[in-house]
Amino acid sequence: MTAFVQGAHTYFTPKVGDDSRDGLGRAQSWVWPESVVNVSPSEIRELPLDVVILQRPRDIELAQSWLGDRYATLPKIYVEHDPPVDLRDPRHPLADRDDVTIAHVTYFNQLMWESGSTRTAVIEHGVVDPGHLFNGRHQSAAAVINEPVRRRWIAGTDLVETMRQSVDVELFGMGSESLSGRDLNQHQMHEAIAECRAYFHPFRWTSLGLSLIEAMHIGLPVIVLAATEAAQVIPSDVGIVSNRLDELVSAAVTFTGDRELAADVGLQGRKFALERYGLGRFLADWDVLLEDIAR
Numbered sequence: 276m277t278a279f280v281q282g283a284h285t286y287f288t289p290k291v292g293d294d295s296r297d298g299l300g301r302a303q304s305w306v307w308p309e310s311v312v313n314v315s316p317s318e319i320r321e322l323p324l325d326v327v328i329l330q331r332p333r334d335i336e337l338a339q340s341w342l343g344d345r346y347a348t349l350p351k352i353y354v355e356h357d358p359p360v361d362l363r364d365p366r367h368p369l370a371d372r373d374d375v376t377i378a379h380v381t382y383f384n385q386l387m388w389e390s391g392s393t394r395t396a397v398i399e400h401g402v403v404d405p406g407h408l409f410n411g412r413h414q415s416a417a418a419v420i421n422e423p424v425r426r427r428w429i430a431g432t433d434l435v436e437t438m439r440q441s442v443d444v445e446l447f448g449m450g451s452e453s454l455s456g457r458d459l460n461q462h463q464m465h466e467a468i469a470e471c472r473a474y475f476h477p478f479r480w481t482s483l484g485l486s487l488i489e490a491m492h493i494g495l496p497v498i499v500l501a502a503t504e505a506a507q508v509i510p511s512d513v514g515i516v517s518n519r520l521d522e523l524v525s526a527a528v529t530f531t532g533d534r535e536l537a538a539d540v541g542l543q544g545r546k547f548a549l550e551r552y553g554l555g556r557f558l559a560d561w562d563v564l565l566e567d568i569a570r
Contacts, residue, residue, distance in 0.1 A: 277305045278401045279328075282558045284565075286311045287322055289341070297337055304460060316341045325569045329353045329375070332368050350568040351375040357482055358387045358503065365389045376568055381482050381504040396564055401557020402488050404549065408469035409494030409541050411534040415443035416498065416527050417471040419464070419486035420478075422450040431477025431500060437520060438475060442527045445471055447486075469493050472537040473514070473530035475523070476500060483508065491548035496540035498526050508551070513544035 280286045290300030290313040300313040314322065319341040327338055327349050335353075339346045355377050359365040369375055371391035379385040379397045388395075416438070423432040423446065432454070438444050446456030447464050459467060468474065474490035476499040483504040491497060497514035499505045500523070509516045515526040530537045550556070 277302065277307065278403055278554060278557055279561065280307050280311045281403065281554055282561060284310065287314045287319070287324070288312070289319065289337070290315060297333070320345060324349055326565055327351045330356070347374070352378050352564065352568065354378050354380070355384060355388065356380055358384045358480065362387070366391075367393070369393055376564070378564065383504040383507070384482055398557070398560045398564065400483060400485060400488055400552050401554050401560075402485060402492060402552055403554060404492050405465045405489055406492075407494045407542075407545055408465060409538060410469055411472040411537055412470045413443070413445070413472070414531050414534075415445050415471045416473040416475045416531055417445050417447065417468045417490065417495070418475040418477060419447045419468075419484070419490075420451060420456075421448040423448065423454055423456070424450065429478070429480045431479055434477035434500070434520065434523075435475065438477075438524060438527060441524045442531050444475060444527075465489065465493060468495065471495065471531075472534055473498055473527055475527065476505065478502065478505075488548055488552045491541075491544035492552075494538070494541040494545045496530050496537050497544060498523050498530070510547060512540070513547050514540060 288300050288311055289298030291298030301307050301311050320343055329335055329351060351374060353369055353375050365388055367388045367390045369377055370389060370393055372393045376394045376396060377390055379395060380400055382397050385395055385397050418435050420430045420432060423430060427433060435444050435446060446454055447459060448456060449458050452458060468490060474495040474497045476484060476487045476497060478484060478500060479502050481503055491513060499509050499516045501516045501518045506516060517523055
């Protein structure tokens with residue numbers, strides 16, 4: 276959302292209450308432009324809307340309730356952030372619908388979901404550039420995993436533990452304190468990651484993580500498990516992509532032991548990330564889709 280609302284549009288965000296997941300309004304932890312406007316559910320039916328953006332099955336119910344008869348006539352895009360949880364049942368909740376477009380964030384996700392006749396599109400991630408912050412003061416690698424205990428196998432928490440036998444790995448993310456990690460806000464995390472010399476992305480099953488893209492923007496070389504979308508899109512000159520743990524560990528030892536090499540490879544990663552996952556490309560892709568379905 277932080278990237279999405281940087282475009283040249285007016286964005287109405289429902290504000291239900293300070294702690295309601297049905298509508299939190301403008302973000303409090305990130306900087307959003309003034310073009311993001313909080314509205315109460317009672318105001319929504321009268322708004323000059325062109326497109327409705329949905330991100331959860333629950334949002335469909337809310338939009339129907341808040342928009343009333345207008346819901347059926349407005350174009351709708353459902354942003355699907357994740358791959359299917361269970362490949363034995365990959366049918367998307369919005370499969371075989373003619374009233375919505377599913378926008379996937381990776382081509383891998385689009386491939387793995389069974390959407391039937393529902394129109395789909397892919398708009399790859401974009402992030403607000405945190406800047407070239409790399410300084411590599413710490414002879415360590417960074418990893419970001421939210422809820423690393425609950426998501427142990429999917430997120431590759433076990434691989435972080437294995438990596439820690441050879442190099443220092445600083446773990447960040449919500450709920451990471453139990454594994455000697457730190458839960459920081461986004462700005463603090465960016466600064467802390469910049470002090471490391473590499474970024475380790477151990478996820479077995481995921482979309483392409485925003486933290487991985489941000490780490491490349493910051494200027495860190497990346498050490499990436501060759502799974503899901505990462506196996507296809509991360510080039511070899513920005514770090515290493517492999518399913519061999521010994522190769523990943525070896526790369527981590529090399530990068531953390533050579534700050535100059537880490538800085539050079541990280542700069543290549545930053546150039547790649549700015550081109551493929553920068554705001555310009557991301558917002559342009561969204562504008563094409565928005566204009567197409569709003570006709």
